[in-house]
Structure formats: structure tokens, C-alpha cells
Amino acid sequence: MSGSLLAVRDLHVAFHTRGGVVDAVRGVDFELAPGDTLAIVGESGSGKSVTAYSVMQLLDRSARIKQGQIVFRGEDITRAAPSRMKALRGAAISIVFQSPRTALNPIRPIGRQVMDALSAHEDLSATELRARALELLEAVRIRDAEQRFDAYPEQLSGGMCQRVMIAMAIACNPALLIADEPTTGLDVTTQKTVMDLLARLIAERNMGLVLITHDLGLAARYCRNVMVMEKGLVVERAPAVELFSNPVHPYTRKLVAASPTFESTVQDLVGAPPAAPVVRPHEERGTPLLLDVQAVTKRYSGSPVVDQVSLTMRRGESVGLVGESGSGKSTLSRMICRLIDHDGGSVIFDGQDIGDVPARDFHASPLRRDIQIVFQDPHESLNPRFSAFDCIAHPVRRLLKLKDGAELRQRVEAVADRCGLPRRLLPRFPHQLSGGEKARVGIARAIAVEPRLLVLDEPTAALDVSVQAVVLKLLDDLRRDDGLAFLFVSHDLNVVRMMCERIVVMRRGTVVEEGASRELFCAPRAEYTRDLLASIPHFERRPSLAG
Amino acid sequence: MVVFTFILMRVLPGDPATFFASGPNAGQEEIEQLRKQLGLDRPIPVQLVRYLGDVVTGNLGRSMTTGQPVTTDLAQRLPASLELTFFALIIALSLALPLGIAAALRPNSIIDHGVRVLCTLGVCVPTFVSGLLLIYAFYYLLGLAPDPTGRLDVFSSPPPDVTGFLLIDFLLAGDFEGLRAAFAQLVLPAATMALFVLAPLARMTRASMLAALGSDFVRTARSIGMADRRVILVYGLRNALLPVLTIIGVVFSTMLGANVLVEKVFSWPGIGSYALDALLASDYAPVQGFVLLIAVIFVLVNLTIDILYSVVDPRMSAE
Numbered sequence: 001m002s003g004s005l006l007a008v009r010d011l012h013v014a015f016h017t018r019g020g021v022v023d024a025v026r027g028v029d030f031e032l033a034p035g036d037t038l039a040i041v042g043e044s045g046s047g048k049s050v051t052a053y054s055v056m057q058l059l060d061r062s063a064r065i066k067q068g069q070i071v072f073r074g075e076d077i078t079r080a081a082p083s084r085m086k087a088l089r090g091a092a093i094s095i096v097f098q099s100p101r102t103a104l105n106p107i108r109p110i111g112r113q114v115m116d117a118l119s120a121h122e123d124l125s126a127t128e129l130r131a132r133a134l135e136l137l138e139a140v141r142i143r144d145a146e147q148r149f150d151a152y153p154e155q156l157s158g159g160m161c162q163r164v165m166i167a168m169a170i171a172c173n174p175a176l177l178i179a180d181e182p183t184t185g186l187d188v189t190t191q192k193t194v195m196d197l198l199a200r201l202i203a204e205r206n207m208g209l210v211l212i213t214h215d216l217g218l219a220a221r222y223c224r225n226v227m228v229m230e231k232g233l234v235v236e237r238a239p240a241v242e243l244f245s246n247p248v249h250p251y252t253r254k255l256v257a258a259s260p261t262f263e264s265t266v267q268d269l270v271g272a273p274p275a276a277p278v279v280r281p282h283e284e285r286g287t288p289l290l291l292d293v294q295a296v297t298k299r300y301s302g303s304p305v306v307d308q309v310s311l312t313m314r315r316g317e318s319v320g321l322v323g324e325s326g327s328g329k330s331t332l333s334r335m336i337c338r339l340i341d342h343d344g345g346s347v348i349f350d351g352q353d354i355g356d357v358p359a360r361d362f363h364a365s366p367l368r369r370d371i372q373i374v375f376q377d378p379h380e381s382l383n384p385r386f387s388a389f390d391c392i393a394h395p396v397r398r399l400l401k402l403k404d405g406a407e408l409r410q411r412v413e414a415v416a417d418r419c420g421l422p423r424r425l426l427p428r429f430p431h432q433l434s435g436g437e438k439a440r441v442g443i444a445r446a447i448a449v450e451p452r453l454l455v456l457d458e459p460t461a462a463l464d465v466s467v468q469a470v471v472l473k474l475l476d477d478l479r480r481d482d483g484l485a486f487l488f489v490s491h492d493l494n495v496v497r498m499m500c501e502r503i504v505v506m507r508r509g510t511v512v513e514e515g516a517s518r519e520l521f522c523a524p525r526a527e528y529t530r531d532l533l534a535s536i537p538h539f540e541r542r543p544s545l546a547g
Numbered sequence: 548m549v550v551f552t553f554i555l556m557r558v559l560p561g562d563p564a565t566f567f568a569s570g571p572n573a574g575q576e577e578i579e580q581l582r583k584q585l586g587l588d589r590p591i592p593v594q595l596v597r598y599l600g601d602v603v604t605g606n607l608g609r610s611m612t613t614g615q616p617v618t619t620d621l622a623q624r625l626p627a628s629l630e631l632t633f634f635a636l637i638i639a640l641s642l643a644l645p646l647g648i649a650a651a652l653r654p655n656s657i658i659d660h661g662v663r664v665l666c667t668l669g670v671c672v673p674t675f676v677s678g679l680l681l682i683y684a685f686y687y688l689l690g691l692a693p694d695p696t697g698r699l700d701v702f703s704s705p706p707p708d709v710t711g712f713l714l715i716d717f718l719l720a721g722d723f724e725g726l727r728a729a730f731a732q733l734v735l736p737a738a739t740m741a742l743f744v745l746a747p748l749a750r751m752t753r754a755s756m757l758a759a760l761g762s763d764f765v766r767t768a769r770s771i772g773m774a775d776r777r778v779i780l781v782y783g784l785r786n787a788l789l790p791v792l793t794i795i796g797v798v799f800s801t802m803l804g805a806n807v808l809v810e811k812v813f814s815w816p817g818i819g820s821y822a823l824d825a826l827l828a829s830d831y832a833p834v835q836g837f838v839l840l841i842a843v844i845f846v847l848v849n850l851t852i853d854i855l856y857s858v859v860d861p862r863m864s865a866e
Binding site for chain 1: 762763764766767768769770771772773774775777781782785786789859860861862
């Protein structure tokens with residue numbers, strides 16, 4: 001089939017694991033013309049990355065291509081010899097990986113790594129290599145490339161590392177570029193600049209692009225065609241414009257519905273009926289604020305990370321804390337949780353100054369149970385040696401002094417029910433639970449002691465969109481029904497808008513803008529907020545499709 | 548540390564004065580006099596203070612067995628021990644690294660299992676047993692090795708003393724015959740030591756190499772079509788060496804201590820056998836000096852490793 005750059009036909013890939021053979025990809029077909037762009041969209045386990053790695057022959061040892069054909073520029077490379085693949089990789093087909101920090105060699109200067117990419121395919125002298133590598137670093141818009149040449153990956157930001165990775169991938173002018181979740185973990189504004197850069201390079205050099213992503217907005221914005229995968233199968237393929245305005249397959253519909261947009265509500269995401277606005281009981285005059293943070297400051301090695309930030313919350317209120325990495329939002333939330341000490345200012349909770357209690361003694365404070373935290377990564381934040389039951393029971397035992405017995409069991413089961421965690425999962429250990437289930441355990445653990453303030457630190461950042469939708473719905477229900485106050489820390493503006501009544505935007509340790517969610521979204525005052533809003537990749541959804 | 552060994556030596560049974568008295572017939576009076584001369588008649592705290600004062604001024608006391616100051620004795624014998632340890636470390640590393648890499652490249656293959664068996668043997672067999680076995684095989688049965696009697700056989704004359712390391716001194720003097728002789732003496736004890744520390748080094752190399760080869764940046768290196776050799780050496784091994792470096796520090800210190808038995812078996816005139824002899828003779832000063840010296844070397848080795856680490860790993864120096 002001449003004319004096509006890459007053709008994948010009826011690809012089947014299986015993993016041989018201890019538990020048996022797992023079919024990761026079960027018959028994938030697609031074709032890409034030179035210079036064309038295709039997004040493969042799907043959630044974790046859909047087989048989208050496996051498909052891409054099959055093309056590169058970078059699959060795990062345990063994976064086997066069972067059947068099918070991969071044709072690159074008319075050449076069948078399905079089972080090409082390693083030497084042939086080595087000649088193609090980097091020179092004709094390149095890949096940009098996710099998590100750029102770990103994808104680069106930590107103990108090798110970035111310039112040398114770009115030189116490595118060049119020298120793998122081109123016979124150049126050392127000075128020529130260096131000159132070409134510099135050109136490449138400049139092409140990916142690394143400022144002061146000359147000075148940064150000898151920098152190590154850890155001295156650069158995540159976005160910069162991804163640019164270096166892109167420079168390595170395009171070093172030998174490949175005809176096909178595979179981008180595997182290239183902007184996962186990057187800030188929205190960084191994501192936009194990196195993706196714009198990638199799109200520009202693709203167009204300039206007439207490369208074909210296969211973008212693998214879970215983000216529908218990203219796929220819609222940067223690719224002409226979109227292919228949706230679920231459990232190893234292609235469920236739908238269409239030009240981007242059509243797919244999002246008129247999804248046909250039920251899974252695509254679910255995915256489109258679950259993706260937060262500018263107008264969606266939490267209820268929209270899961271197809272639930274709209275919820276009534278929250279009516280909070282009238283507060284007596286003179287009731288102290290639930291949380292009154294006054295001009296807190298935190299310094300790390302002299303420079304302030306959070307600089308004189310003030311923040312107030314009323315009872316049952318939900319406040320979103322938004323900012324990019326390094327904005328100080330996580331540091332601020334940790335000071336409020338009393339996990340770290342502040343260097344100035346005061347934190348007043350329900351009329352009591354809790355700043356006086358050192359952070360390391362706060363676990364013994366009676367107020368500990370009133371302020372609980374749901375951590376960012378449900379995979380990392382649960383003790384791997386605790387069963388789900390113990391994870392939830394631990395704070396109950398510690399803070400409410402409940403001994404083991406019927407009462408404890410009842411309480412844990414009630415909380416698990418409340419969080420939609422099936423009771424049969426309680427004896428399981430974290431590694432036996434899915435991401436969404438772990439997130440539920442994390443939330444159940446936090447609300448088991450009936451706190452009054454729940455601090456949520458990017459609670460859904462590591463979850464798939466459909467799982468995120470369900471978890472957000474759960475949190476929203478908790479807020480509405482139990483009157484919990486939320487401090488919702490996130491970089492995802494759409495999520496924060498849906499979950500919170502008020503939004504605080506932080507940048508470089510200070511508050512840039514603060515206001516009611518709707519107004520902040522419709523009429524942002526600060527330029528930075530406008531930038532943030534403009535960076536969110538989105539797709540237009542027809543109103544008729546909601547629900 | 549100093550105080551601990553001091554007290555330990557005092558707690559051990561045996562009276563040095565009785566031991567060093569002229570003979571079994573020595574009278575009570577002679578022993579008393581010796582005791583006074585040694586300062587053993589004073590209370591132990593007083594002895595300790597005096598000892599600490601001496602240590603600070605660099606006086607480690609005098610050995611009763613050799614009659615020389617302990618510092619002189621140790622300075623004479625230290626090069627022998629260091630030469631043995633360094634040489635053994637070089638042998639161990641030159642075996643452990645390739646074995647570890649080979650095992651990591653093909654996990655659960657025959658090579659991997661072979662390396663595992665070899666390492667297990669190395670750890671399980673005590674050094675004095677493996678030393679004797681090596682002597683039995685290479686000296687007694689095969690006749691390939693010279694007599695296991697020290698650093699040089701009786702027919703060779705020692706080189707001019709420059710560094711105290713015989714190999715280097717012979718090389719400096721241009722005496723290749725002597726170099727060969729010294730080398731022949733060194734191989735068996737060094738091999739014994741190397742076998743003993745092969746396991747931690749090879750296992751660590753394998754583990755960290757496996758981690759490095761499974762890392763994202765090695766995948767990146769492969770994705771740009773880099774040659775396998777380069778991927779393994781530049782991207783894999785260089786990163787894998789960092790944890791190995793830490794282990795080398797630990798292993799080196801262990802070897803200095805474990806030398807005691809090997810030196811005894813091969814009549815190696817090092818600090819280990821010196822300290823052992825002194826201990827058996829209830830000769831306090833050399834043992835205390837030995838422990839102090841090992842402690843200092845331990846600190847120096849770890850300092851060197853830390854400095855090396857910051858040179859090799861840019862993430863450390865950036866802190």
C-alpha cells in the first residue's frame with residue numbers, strides 16, 4: 001500500500017504474565033498518511049500505548065505480537081530484525097515519552113543526550129555534533145541553549161525536559177513521530193506551549209504524528225483524526241470535529257460526557273439529574289469563620305514559597321485553590337492541614353489559633369480530626385501493608401480511640417458504603433484495588449472521623465476521566481449532603497469550577513485573583529487567570545448531547 | 548570508639564603483667580614492678596584519661612611483644628594490608644561487574660543462576676577455609692603458587708622502600724623479576740578475599756543494573772536507535788554504578804577487618820595478624836591502636852566514597 005506512512009492491520013498483542021495470558025490489543029487497524037495527524041484516545045488499559053510500542057518494537061519482554069501486520073513506508077516491520085529496527089528508530093520513527101523527567105538520563109548533560117540521538121544515526125565530528133545539538137535545542141525553544149547545554153535534567157523544569165526529549169526525537173528528521181501522553185503531568189500553560197511547539201515542528205518538517213492521550217480536548221485540538229480505544233479494541237474512529245460533536249459508540253459518548261468542559265456540572269459528567277443549589281443553614285451572627293488564614297509565609301532556604309497569603313472559609317464552603325506547579329498551592333494547603341509549620345502569619349480554625357501547635361505534635365491535637373486530607377496520588381498515599389479496612393480504620397482508632405470490635409467495623413463499613421466502596425473489597429490490599437477504588441479508600445479514610453474541613457490535594461489527578469467523573473460526583477454529594485467544607489487544590493480549572501463556589505488563583509506564592517467561580521471564569525480580571533483559561537484544551541460539545 | 552575498645556580490653560581476661568614477666572618462675576615482686584611500670588596499678592578511669600591524652604598527642608603506646616611503639620609497628624604493617632585489600636578489591640570488582648552485568652542482561656538464564664551459585668559459595672565458605680583450599684589446590688597439588696609465607700619468598704630481596712606497596716616499589720625500581728615474585732605471593736590471599744566479597748558486589752551490580760536497564764531513560768536511549776553496547780555501558784552501567792559505589796565503601800571496610808584471618812593463613816605481615824597476635828598476648832596497646840586505625844580508615848573510606856559520589860552524580864553536588 002504505497003502512499004501511506006504507517007499502516008497497522010489487525011494487530012493483536014498479548015502479555016504473558018504469571019496470572020496467564022492477557023490480551024492487551026485485540027485487533028487494531030489504522031493507517032496514517034505522511035504529514036497526517038492521528039490521536040489514539042483511551043483510558044488506562046485500553047491498549048493505546050501498547051499499540052504505539054509495538055510499532056517501535058519497544059514492548060516489554062513479556063509481550064508478544066500474536067498476529068497482524070505493521071507496515072512502515074511499504075516495509076513490513078512487524079518482526080523486523082533488531083538491527084533493522086535500530087536503523088529505523090530515531091532516524092525514521094521517533095517517540096516522545098510521558099514523564100519527561102524520568103525519560104532523560106539523570107546523570108548526563110542534556111546537550112550530550114541530544115548529541116547521543118544524533119550520533120546514533122549520523123557520522124559527525126564532535127564539534128559538528130555539538131553545533132547540531134545546539135541548533136536542535138534552539139529549535140525546541142530552549143532559552144540560553146548554550147548555557148543550558150551542560151545542565152542536567154533535574155536542573156530543568158518538566159516542560160523544559162520535554163522539549164529536550166522532543167529535540168532528541170526530531171534530531172534525525174524522522175518521518176513519523178509518536179507522542180505518548182507527552183504533556184501528562186505538565187501545567188496547562190506548559191502543556192499548551194509544548195503541544196504548540198510539537199504541532200509547529202510536525203507541520204514544518206512534514207512529519208506524521210500519532211498522539212496517544214487520555215485527554216479528549218488535547219486530541220481535538222491537535223489532531224485531524226481521532227481513534228478511540230477501549231480494552232484493546234478500536235470502538236470508534238472519525239475526524240476530530242465529527243467525533244466530539246457526534247459520538248456514536250456508547251463508550252465514546254461516556255468519555256465525551258465525562259470530560260469536564262466550560263459549562264459542565266459534576267452531574268453532567270456521570271449523567272445524573274441536575275442537583276439543587278446548596279442551601280446552607282443560616283449562620284448566627286458572631287459565628288467565627290471556619291478557617292481564617294492570615295498572611296502566612298513559608299520559606300524554603302530563604303526564599304518565600306508562600307508569601308503573606310490570606311484565605312478565609314465559611315462553614316460548609318468549598319474553595320478551590322488553583323495554580324501551576326511552584327505556585328505554592330500545595331505548600332499552603334499543607335500549612336492549613338498542619339503538616340508543615342509556617343514561618344509567619346497565623347492559621348485560625350474555628351476561632352482557635354492552631355498555628356501555635358507544632359506540626360509534628362498536631363496529630364495529638366483534638367482538632368486533628370476536624371481537618372482531614374485526601375492526598376494526590378491514591379496509589380502512593382495508602383500504606384501498602386494495610387488492607388482497605390485498616391486504612392480506613394486507622395484514623396478512627398487513633399483519633400476517636402475506638403477499639404477493635406463491632407463498633408469500629410460498623411463505622412468503617414458505613415463510611416465505605418457512603419463512598420461507594422463495596423464491602424467485599426475491604427479485606428484487600430491497595431495493590432489489589434483499581435485507581436478509582438483506591439481513591440475511594442483515600443476519601444473514606446479522610447471522612448471516617450467526620451472532619452469539618454476536608455483538604456483535597458489534586459484528588460483526581462492520577463485517575464482516568466470516567467473514574468474522575470464518578471469520584472467528583474461522590475465528593476460533590478458529600479459536600480451537599482454532609483455539609484463538609486472543601487479546600488480543593490488542583491491545577492485543573494474545569495474541575496475546580498464545578499466543585500467549588502469560590503476560587504483562589506495562586507502564582508509564585510501569592511494570590512493573583514480571588515472570586516466566585518462563575519464570575520472568575522466568565523470575566524477573569526488578572527491576565528494570568530486569562531492565560532490559564534485560554535490554555536485549557538477543549539472541544540465544543542453540542543448542548544443536546546449533555547446527559 | 549576509643550573508650551569502648553579501651554574498656555573492652557580491660558574486661559577481657561588475662562593479666563598482661565603476668566604474661567610479659569620473664570617466665571613462669573618470675574616472682575610476685577617482679578610482676579608487681581611490671582604492673583607499676585605499665586600503669587596497671589592505677590584505677591581504670593585514671594588509666595583511661597592517660598590513654599586518651601596519649602592518643603591525642605599521637606602516642607599509641609608501646610607493644611610488649613615487639614618492643615616498638617605501636618605507631619611504628621602499624622605504619623610498617625599497614626601497607627601490606629592495604630596492598631592486599633586493594634588488590635583483592637580490584638580482583639573482586641573486575642569479576643563482579645561483568646558477572647553482575649551478564650546476569651542482569653539475561654535475568655533467570657543459566658548465566659544468572661551460575662553467578663548466583665558462585666556468589667553464594669563465596670559468602671558461605673569462611674575465608675580461612677577457602678584460603679586453605681586455595682593453598683591446597685594451587686600450592687600443594689598443582690605447585691603453581693609459591694609458599695604461602697608472607698609478601699616475598701626468601702630468595703627475593705625487597706625493593707627500596709618508597710610507598711610500602713611492594714608492587715609499586717618494584718615497578719618504580721624497574722625490578723620486574725621482583726614484581727613477578729611479589730605478584731605471585733599476592734594472588735592467592737587476594738583471591739581468597741575477593742571471593743568473600745564477590746557476592747555483595749555482584750548482586751548489587753545485578754540489581755542496580757536491572758533497575759537501570761528497566762528505567763525510562765534506557766527506553767529513551769533505545770527509542771533513538773542507539774547501539775546496544777552504548778545503551779548498556781553509557782546509559783545503563785553508569786547509572787547502575789552509583790549504588791555499587793556505596794557498597795564498595797562498605798565492602799572495603801569489611802575487608803580490612805576480615806583480613807585478620809586471611810593474613811594469618813598466608814602469614815601475611817599486615818596489621819590484622821599483628822593485632823591478632825597482640826590480642827592473644829593480652830597486649831593492650833596494639834589492639835587499641837589497631838581498632839583506632841581501622842576506625843580512622845573506615846571514616847576516610849566513607850568520606851572518599853561520599854566525595855566520589857558527588858563527582859559522579861550531578862544530583863548530589865547540586866544540593
